Amino acid sequence: MEFNASTANLLKIKADSLILPTGLELTTTAKEIDDALDGAITSLIESKDFTGKTGQCSLLHRTEGHFKRIVLVGIDSANTTQKVISAVESAATVILKTPSKKAVWVADGLSNDHQWLASIVARSFSTATYAYAGTGIKPTPKTLKALTFWSAAKKDSSAAKTGLAYGTALGNGMNVARQLGNLPANICTPNYLASQAKKLAKDQPNLTTTVLKEADMKELKMGSLLSVSAGSVEPANLIVMNYKGAASNVKPIVLVGKAVTFDTGGISLKPGRGMDEMKFDMCGGASVFGVINALLATNLSVNVIGIVPAVENMPAGNATKPGDVVTSMSGQTIEVLNTDAEGRLILCDALTYAGRFKPDTVIDIATLTGAVIGALGKVTSGLLSNDDDLAEQLLDGGTRSGDRAWRLPLWEEYDKQIKSNFADMANIGGEAGTITAACFLSRFTKSYKWAHLDIAGTAWLSGAQKGATGRPVPMLMEYIRSKASEN
Numbered sequence: 001m002e003f004n005a006s007t008a009n010l011l012k013i014k015a016d017s018l019i020l021p022t023g024l025e026l027t028t029t030a031k032e033i034d035d036a037l038d039g040a041i042t043s044l045i046e047s048k049d050f051t052g053k054t055g056q057c058s059l060l061h062r063t064e065g066h067f068k069r070i071v072l073v074g075i076d077s078a079n080t081t082q083k084v085i086s087a088v089e090s091a092a093t094v095i096l097k098t099p100s101k102k103a104v105w106v107a108d109g110l111s112n113d114h115q116w117l118a119s120i121v122a123r124s125f126s127t128a129t130y131a132y133a134g135t136g137i138k139p140t141p142k143t144l145k146a147l148t149f150w151s152a153a154k155k156d157s158s159a160a161k162t163g164l165a166y167g168t169a170l171g172n173g174m175n176v177a178r179q180l181g182n183l184p185a186n187i188c189t190p191n192y193l194a195s196q197a198k199k200l201a202k203d204q205p206n207l208t209t210t211v212l213k214e215a216d217m218k219e220l221k222m223g224s225l226l227s228v229s230a231g232s233v234e235p236a237n238l239i240v241m242n243y244k245g246a247a248s249n250v251k252p253i254v255l256v257g258k259a260v261t262f263d264t265g266g267i268s269l270k271p272g273r274g275m276d277e278m279k280f281d282m283c284g285g286a287s288v289f290g291v292i293n294a295l296l297a298t299n300l301s302v303n304v305i306g307i308v309p310a311v312e313n314m315p316a317g318n319a320t321k322p323g324d325v326v327t328s329m330s331g332q333t334i335e336v337l338n339t340d341a342e343g344r345l346i347l348c349d350a351l352t353y354a355g356r357f358k359p360d361t362v363i364d365i366a367t368l369t370g371a372v373i374g375a376l377g378k379v380t381s382g383l384l385s386n387d388d389d390l391a392e393q394l395l396d397g398g399t400r401s402g403d404r405a406w407r408l409p410l411w412e413e414y415d416k417q418i419k420s421n422f423a424d425m426a427n428i429g430g431e432a433g434t435i436t437a438a439c440f441l442s443r444f445t446k447s448y449k450w451a452h453l454d455i456a457g458t459a460w461l462s463g464a465q466k467g468a469t470g471r472p473v474p475m476l477m478e479y480i481r482s483k484a485s486e487n
């Protein structure tokens with residue numbers, strides 16, 4: 001889809017639909033349109049069809065005039081970021097169900113920050129047009145091809161353009177993450193992810209991809225990571241995508257994304273019900289792909305290294321068994337009490353490897369624990385960090401982009417729970433599973449600023465809406481963008 005910004009006379013823009021946010025008290029633009037339409041909006045309000053509540057949409061059909069339809073989008077006084085985003089998303093859903101080809105989005109009303117609003121509009125329309133394709137599914141293309149973001153004042157035009165470019169890049173990045181997440185595990189294997197990463201770097205002077213194979217990882221003594229893929233016929237890959245957007249002396253942000261392309265639990269086999277959803281256990285890695293895609297499109301002046309440990313967790317005669325002790329790249333030994341706690345086993349070696357890049361910051365993203373769903377549901381990602389400023393910056397990025405996280409503690413009392421009688425640590429603790437998992441990781445991240453995002457609840461939806469969400473690409477990009485503005 002194409003986006004552009006305009007400040008031209010609204011009634012002269014060639015488009016078949018107008019999307020008009022307003023409350024019951026009409027905005028300046030809504031008043032003008034109401035006048036031009038002989039009070040059509042006022043009468044919708046009088047009939048109580050349009051309530052003006054944030055997110056409520058009314059579709060007004062017209063037989064004459066050049067806008068064939070007008071979508072009124074409610075805005076009330078208590079507009080939070082979250083509400084504005086869901087209002088934009090519902091308007092996108094409404095308009096995409098019509099045969100509209102070209103629509104105009106009226107910027108007044110929802111927010112005075114036109115750059116931010118334009119970014120939300122472009123992102124929401126980009127993600128709303130995504131439909132899973134592949135494995136025999138051929139979605140019908142959406143008819144809407146172009147959206148004009150219209151501001152009344154000329155001075156707002158460049159902010160709108162900046163916002164549209166960013167939002168488009170972000171929305172497309174989220175769609176990349178969703179597509180990789182949605183692909184079944186017999187297609188989206190560790191080798192498939194590696195080939196996608198190589199493909200991404202083709203003809204991109206700012207990006208280089210390298211893939212460490214099992215033999216390379218053996219040489220690096222990544223015994224923990226390799227213990228997870230031992231039972232699988234799919235070889236493990238450690239994918240490294242190096243995006244160079246800033247001077248070489250600018251320390252990189254390293255993103256480490258868990259990519260278990262399928263998590264059966266291994267010998268600690270998971271129950272059958274809903275096990276298909278464990279194809280989404282690579283969504284952390286997919287979010288790294290999403291960010292790298294968005295960086296290539298925005299050219300942000302920042303250095304980002306994306307590390308994606310990609311493995312499949314299977315039971316087999318040569319699979320790791322409960323009680324086995326493995327040695328990580330850091331030299332620390334781990335007693336594998338539960339082979340289903342495999343995410344931390346691949347992340348710890350990837351996190352040790354991350355130290356080689358002399359990072360400014362390391363953020364890992366992982367569908368790590370079912371426990372985070374118990375704590376925060378499917379709404380909020382879990383955040384744990386060894387650095388208060390970094391935690392704050394990520395939480396802020398989540399708030400601004402409507403992709404929120406909540407911080408949990410990393411205290412010693414929890415860390416005690418992963419004590420082992422036979423190794424430096426066990427791979428599971430007792431209660432507070434999200435925290436003990438992060439405590440485990442924290443033992444490998446002592447030399448740098450680090451944050452961990454547990455996205456087990458937020459990376460995908462279940463039920464009728466089953467599919468990957470593209471989270472937390474918005475939060476990560478917002479954080480990276482604020483860091484880029486310092487360079």
Ligand code: BES
Nearest residue numbers: 281338340341367368369370371428456
């Ligand atoms: N990938 C799962 C976490 C998960 C579970 C994500 C359910 C989304 C929904 C992870 O590898 C896992 O199995 N974790 C275990 C850890 C336990 C064995 C300590 C869990 O959460 O049950």
Ligand code: MN
Nearest residue numbers: 263340341342
């Ligand atoms: Mn598991």
Ligand code: ZN
Nearest residue numbers: 260263281343
């Ligand atoms: Zn897992």
